[in-house]
Structures are given as C-alpha cells and as structure tokens.
C-alpha cells in the first residue's frame with residue numbers, strides 16, 4: 567500500500583520532509599501541499615506533481631490525502647491537528663505539538679473521542695541511534711539507576727526574530743522530550759539560570775541560558791542552551807548512572823586525522839546532524855500508517871513537554887526561581 571501524504575507548511579522543514587519522502591524513503595508519495603503563502607505551496611508541490619492548496623482545511627479533507635505532515639509555525643499547529651483527528655487521518659506534527667497546554671489538552675480530548683491515537687509529534691531525536699543506544703544501556707540495569715543528565719544544545723547562530731522564549735519552547739524542548747524518553751519519567755520542577763551573555767548575540771537575547779530540571783525520582787538535568795556558538799551545530803548528552811556513564815558520540819560525521827589534528831567534521835544544522843534520525847522517524851511513521859498503527863511520541867508527550875516549557879518560562883520571568891511543573895494525571899488512553 568502506498569501512503570498518499572499531504573504537507574501543510576512549505577517552509578524549511580516542510581521542504582526537507584518532502585525531499586526525504588520522495589528521494590530517501592519508500593512506501594509513500596506526496597499528493598498535496600498547502601501553505602498560506604500561495605507561491606510557496608505551488609513551488610513546493612510542483613516537483614512532485616502534487617496539488618497545491620491555500621487552505622490547510624481543504625488539504626486535510628482532500629480525497630487524495632491519506633495522512634498529513636504539519637510543518638507550519640508552532641502557533642498554527644493545534645487547529646490543523648484537531649482537523650486531522652476529526653477526519654480520521656494520521657498526522658505527523660512537527661514540534662511543538664502546540665504552544666499552550668490548553669491546546670494540547672484539546673488535541674488529547676479529540677483523540678480520545680476518535681478512540682484512536684492518530685498524532686505523532688516530530689521529536690525526531692527518539693529515532694537517533696545514539697540516543698537509542700543510551701536508553702538501551704540505562705534500561706539494561708547493568709550500571710544501576712540514573713542520577714544526572716548533562717545536555718548541551720549549541721547552534722551556530724539564530725535569526726534576529728528568534729527570541730529568548732524560543733530558546734526554551736523551540737530549542738530546549740528537544741532536551742525536555744529526550745530526557746523524558748531516556749529516563750521514562752516526568753519532569754517535576756524546573757528553573758532557568760542566566761549566565762554572562764555572549765557578545766555574539768542580538769541585544770534582545772539572553773544567550774546562553776541553562777535549564778535545570780528535576781524529575782519525579784530526583785534525577786537532575788542540566789541543559790546548556792547556547793544558540794550563537796559560531797563554530798557549528800553541537801548536541802551533547804551524558805547520562806550518569808550509579809556505576810557508569812553513557813554519552814552521545816560527538817557528531818554523526820566521519821573522523822579526520824591530518825596535519826591539522828585529529829577531529830570530526832562539524833555539523834552546521836539540525837538537517838545534517840539529525841538527517842538519519844529524521845529519515846528513520848518518517849520511514850517508521852509511513853510503515854505504521856500502512857499498518858493502521860500509531861508510532862513515535864504521542865499527544866501526551868507533546869502535552870508533557872509543553873507543561874515543562876510553561877514552567878521554565880515562568881522561572882525565566884521570576885528571576886530564575888524553581889517552578890513546579892503542573893500537569894493532569896496521564897490518561898489510561900496514553901498508558
């Protein structure tokens with residue numbers, strides 16, 4: 567069975583996803599593209615012989631669309647995710663699932679009514695081989711339980727429109743999700759530390775910052791978010807257990823040894839660092855849709871991450887005091 571995919575949001579991520587579906591993956595074709603920018607929809611659809619739409623609603627209900635990928639701005643996600651659920655179509659929505667906990671709750675309620683998990687959130691790191699190996703080492707139990715996680719999320723630079731809020735709801739949200747995934751438990755409280763700012767930032771930005779979180783069992787997570795580091799895209803993670811540590815390999819790149827030294831080539835963006843993870847995430851989603859099954863992170867994961875983001879933003883606004891994460895009990899639907 568070939569899955570006919572409609573994409574909403576023909577920007578940077580949307581186009582990268584179209585290219586991977588058409589060139590790297592199997593079992594799916596692109597049949598429709600929607601964007602509020604008509605020219606963007608037309609130019610993205612044309613190479614794939616897909617139909618261009620100005621309205622996401624029309625695309626979701628189009629007969630030539632079996633499943634939907636959403637890659638619009640975070641604020642626009644919730645209404646389209648709910649429309650997909652109401653149309654009974656599987657949807658892979660880029661992170662964040664929504665920008666408010668209330669919208670995430672509305673999405674979960676729509677799924678519960680539909681009686682079926684239809685939503686996958688684009689937390690692609692769950693499909694990265696390094697993070698999966700780290701989880702396997704922890705879950706083996708050989709080294710005892712986890713006590714600490716040290717994370718670093720460094721981007722070479724960000725555009726002027728990117729805000730300090732985005733350092734949490736757009737960037738640190740990846741560590742929030744991956745730590746929940748690795749540890750298999752919720753984050754209970756969070757605070758934001760604000761060290762000396764780099765001069766290489768736009769004036770309005772508090773860069774770097776450190777998100778410090780504590781899980782329900784007391785594991786301490788520190789996440790350095792540093793988005794104007796200049797030299798490249800560098801994602802690090804070390805999990806400390808009672809009798810051992812496990813950390814991500816440096817980069818998903820070859821190792822070079824020459825007269826200048828012994829080094830890895832440096833990734834420059836999420837596209838090259840997580841190319842394989844994105845492909846694995848999308849291939850497993852396509853395969854699952856063909857089997858009429860859910861895969862990957864759920865709406866609950868999107869909700870839980872948003873609740874941690876909300877608490878972190880409150881800490882940022884209150885001078886860095888610790889804030890408890892407030893969330894509903896996990897519904898059995900997502901158990």
Ligand SMILES: NC(=O)C1=CN([C@@H]2O[C@H](COP(=O)(O)OP(=O)(O)OC[C@H]3O[C@@H](n4cnc5c(N)ncnc54)[C@H](O)[C@@H]3O)[C@@H](O)[C@H]2O)C=CC1
Pocket residue numbers: 574575576577578579580600601602603606622637638639640642660661662688690736836
């Ligand atoms: N997983 C990852 O590592 C990454 C995920 N993202 C996520 O992907 C999503 C898109 O990000 P980018 O592609 O960088 O943004 P972008 O700004 O390049 O593209 C967004 C596109 O969505 C369109 N759009 C906005 N609202 C719309 C609506 N209501 N209906 C139809 N089209 C609409 C815009 O016209 C634009 O073409 C965001 O949720 C972002 O957080 C972005 C970068 C990396």
Ligand SMILES: O=C1[C@@H](O)[C@H](O)[C@@H](O)[C@H](O)[C@H]1O
Pocket residue numbers: 721736737740836
């Ligand atoms: O999701 C992403 C972007 O939206 C975000 O702006 C970057 O900081 C992240 O590294 C990238 O993975």
